[in-house]
Amino acid sequence: MHGTAEQDILCRTDLFRGLSPDSLRELRRSASRRRLAIQDPVFHQGDPAETFYVVAEGRLRVTQTTADGQQVIIRYVGPAELAGLAVLAGDDLHPSTATAVADSEVIGISRAAIREIMARHPEVAVNAVSVIAARYREMQQRLREMSTQNVERRIAHTILRLAREAGRRTARGIEIAFPLSRQDLAEMTGTTLHTVSRTLSAWESRGLVDSGRRRVVVRRPHELAMLADATG
Amino acid sequence: MHGTAEQDILCRTDLFRGLSPDSLRELRRSASRRRLAIQDPVFHQGDPAETFYVVAEGRLRVTQTTADGQQVIIRYVGPAELAGLAVLAGDDLHPSTATAVADSEVIGISRAAIREIMARHPEVAVNAVSVIAARYREMQQRLREMSTQNVERRIAHTILRLAREAGRRTARGIEIAFPLSRQDLAEMTGTTLHTVSRTLSAWESRGLVDSGRRRVVVRRPHELAMLADATG
DNA sequence: GCGAATCTTTGCGGCGGATCAAAGCGCTGC
DNA sequence: GCAGCGCTTTGATCCGCCGCAAAGATTCGC
Numbered sequence: 001m002h003g004t005a006e007q008d009i010l011c012r013t014d015l016f017r018g019l020s021p022d023s024l025r026e027l028r029r030s031a032s033r034r035r036l037a038i039q040d041p042v043f044h045q046g047d048p049a050e051t052f053y054v055v056a057e058g059r060l061r062v063t064q065t066t067a068d069g070q071q072v073i074i075r076y077v078g079p080a081e082l083a084g085l086a087v088l089a090g091d092d093l094h095p096s097t098a099t100a101v102a103d104s105e106v107i108g109i110s111r112a113a114i115r116e117i118m119a120r121h122p123e124v125a126v127n128a129v130s131v132i133a134a135r136y137r138e139m140q141q142r143l144r145e146m147s148t149q150n151v152e153r154r155i156a157h158t159i160l161r162l163a164r165e166a167g168r169r170t171a172r173g174i175e176i177a178f179p180l181s182r183q184d185l186a187e188m189t190g191t192t193l194h195t196v197s198r199t200l201s202a203w204e205s206r207g208l209v210d211s212g213r214r215r216v217v218v219r220r221p222h223e224l225a226m227l228a229d230a231t232g
Numbered sequence: 233m234h235g236t237a238e239q240d241i242l243c244r245t246d247l248f249r250g251l252s253p254d255s256l257r258e259l260r261r262s263a264s265r266r267r268l269a270i271q272d273p274v275f276h277q278g279d280p281a282e283t284f285y286v287v288a289e290g291r292l293r294v295t296q297t298t299a300d301g302q303q304v305i306i307r308y309v310g311p312a313e314l315a316g317l318a319v320l321a322g323d324d325l326h327p328s329t330a331t332a333v334a335d336s337e338v339i340g341i342s343r344a345a346i347r348e349i350m351a352r353h354p355e356v357a358v359n360a361v362s363v364i365a366a367r368y369r370e371m372q373q374r375l376r377e378m379s380t381q382n383v384e385r386r387i388a389h390t391i392l393r394l395a396r397e398a399g400r401r402t403a404r405g406i407e408i409a410f411p412l413s414r415q416d417l418a419e420m421t422g423t424t425l426h427t428v429s430r431t432l433s434a435w436e437s438r439g440l441v442d443s444g445r446r447r448v449v450v451r452r453p454h455e456l457a458m459l460a461d462a463t464g
Numbered sequence: 465g466c467g468a469a470t471c472t473t474t475g476c477g478g479c480g481g482a483t484c485a486a487a488g489c490g491c492t493g494c
Numbered sequence: 495g496c497a498g499c500g501c502t503t504t505g506a507t508c509c510g511c512c513g514c515a516a517a518g519a520t521t522c523g524c
Contacts, residue, residue: 064372064376066376066380067461068463070379070380072375072376072379072380074372074375085365085368086365086369088361088365089361089362089365089366090358090361090362091365095369095372096372115358118354118357118358118361119354119355119358120354121354122350122351122352122353122354122357123351125350125354125357125358125360125361126322126347126350126351126357128357128361129320129321129322129350129357129360129361129364130321130322132361132364132365132368133317133318133320133321133323133364134321135368136317136364136367136368136371137318137327139368139371139372139375140296140306140327140328140371142375143304143306143371143374143375143378144296144298144304146375146378146379146422147302147304147378147419147421147422148298148300148302148304148422150480150481151480151481181500181501181502182501182502182503183501187379189379190378190379190380191481191482192481192482192483193501193502194481194482194483194502194503194504195480195481195482197501197502197503197504198481198503198504200502201502201503201504212489212490212501212502213489213490213491213500213501213502214501229299231300382510382511383510383511413470413471413472414471414472414473415471423511423512424511424512424513425471425472426472426473426474426511426512426513426514427510427511427512429471429472429473429474430473430474430511432472433472433473433474444472444519444520445470445471445472445519445520445521446471465524466523466524467522467523467524468521468522468523468524469520469521469522469523470519470520470521470522471518471519471520471521472517472518472519472520473516473517473518473519474515474516474517474518475514475515475516475517476513476514476515477512477513477514478511478512478513478514479509479510479511479512479513480509480510480511480512481508481509481510481511482507482508482509482510483506483507483508483509484505484506484507484508485504485505485506485507486503486504486505487502487503487504487505488501488502488503488504489500489501489502489503490499490500490501490502491498491499491500491501492497492498492499492500493496493497493498493499494495494496494497
């Protein structure tokens with residue numbers, strides 16, 4: 001039961017998709033499973049990059065902190081996604097911090113194990129290229145957003161993206177299925193919690209969203225998308 | 233002469249570093265060489281991603297254009313660097329446009345050729361992971377800058393980065409060795425050419441830089457770096 | 465060598481969003 | 495069940511940067 005679930009999630013990742021059952025079994029032997037409570041750290045910015053993680057369940061927040069103490073959220077990572085990509089690239093240190101934002105379960109894979117697998121199974125290395133390239137594209141898109149769009153559109157895009165990645169259908173609309181504060185949204189969009197709060201309040205009064213303490217529900221995704229794509 | 237130079241540049245890239253002479257020779261056979269005059273396009277955003285390029289000489293500018301026509305400069309690419317990474321990842325379309333900003337020479341490698349090489353030489357695929365991961369890190373850094381720094385610091389960082397990548401020592405200081413307009417700097421920093429112009433004028437009067445029509449010389453790199461790292 | 469096109473500079477006014485301040489609300493823990 | 499902490503809201507003010515406009519510099523083509 002235990003082992004089966006683990007194998008399932010590993011072969012559902014873009015990284016290990018298509019790997020032979022034998023290799024998966026071998027991989028499993030060198031992998032370690034870890035349960036995380038909400039708020040638990042997975043790794044810290046500046047730690048030696050020795051292990052990367054596949055999220056089996058739950059969600060992680062990946063952040064970077066600048067020299068002067070400002071924090072930026074790079075990404076949220078959900079089931080079958082990876083955290084700690086620096087390990088794949090053979091970098092020495094983790095450039096970011098990963099923290100659980102929900103009770104989670106992750107599978108840790110050591111640098112040595114993955115590098116050995118990539119060397120022996122070129123298809124895994126090729127998959128790794130695709131995985132990181134996808135992240136790179138994501139980051140390009142966000143940079144473009146930051147460069148060309150005003151705050152309201154950036155917040156709209158961010159919320160729609162999160163709703164897509166981690167949305168749960170409910171009677172009232174699509175609920176983002178993990179605690180998400182105004183401060184978090186500010187750190188994803190390069191603004192302040194005050195501006196996020198004002199923006200959400202305005203949307204709430206127009207019936208676009210329904211939000212509260214660390215909670216966002218998108219009530220009218222289509223109208224929010226219109227707003228996100230409008231020029232300005 | 234021709235062939236030797238090509239092999240030289242290929243094995244100086246991070247992607248093909250360490251590849252055996254035989255494999256390099258084979259690679260060379262499937263590669264095509266192309267000369268570019270300033271302003272020549274290499275590929276366009278939306279083109280099928282069939283070929284990626286190693287810059288042998290000169291410099292390319294990689295840009296993305298948004299739906300509403302705004303342009304963002306993703307990066308400049310110099311000798312021994314790659315353009316068209318989407319091809320490595322097996323994506324269908326080029327997400328960006330590459331244009332020569334100096335007379336250049338590039339070596340084109342087809343999607344089929346590189347994928348075959350990666351499948352047969354895992355070390356190339358592993359190198360590809362590192363190459364793209366480095367770009368990903370770069371992009372994270374720029375996103376962090378855009379999120380947390382004011383325009384002046386962003387311009388300072390950008391100019392210092394360009395000076396590092398493409399700087400030429402001269403009597404007056406470090407000259408950025410390709411034409412670079414106010415508009416270009418604006419598209420790299422998410423501001424307007426007006427603000428860039430004002431900023432450079434202010435620096436010029438303090439003796440930090442010396443700039444003119446599509447030309448920037450850093451006269452006091454250290455002081456500019458102080459400014460770039462100052463809080464604010 | 466002259467005109468045109470392109471790039472740059474600079475002034476001015478306005479506004480989006482940051483900052484500061486303070487009160488309201490909702491969890492959580494004991 | 496109440497105290498206290500963390501999150502959110504909202505107001506008021508301020509300023510960095512944009513947008514517009516127009517003139518000045520530099521390069522290019524014929």
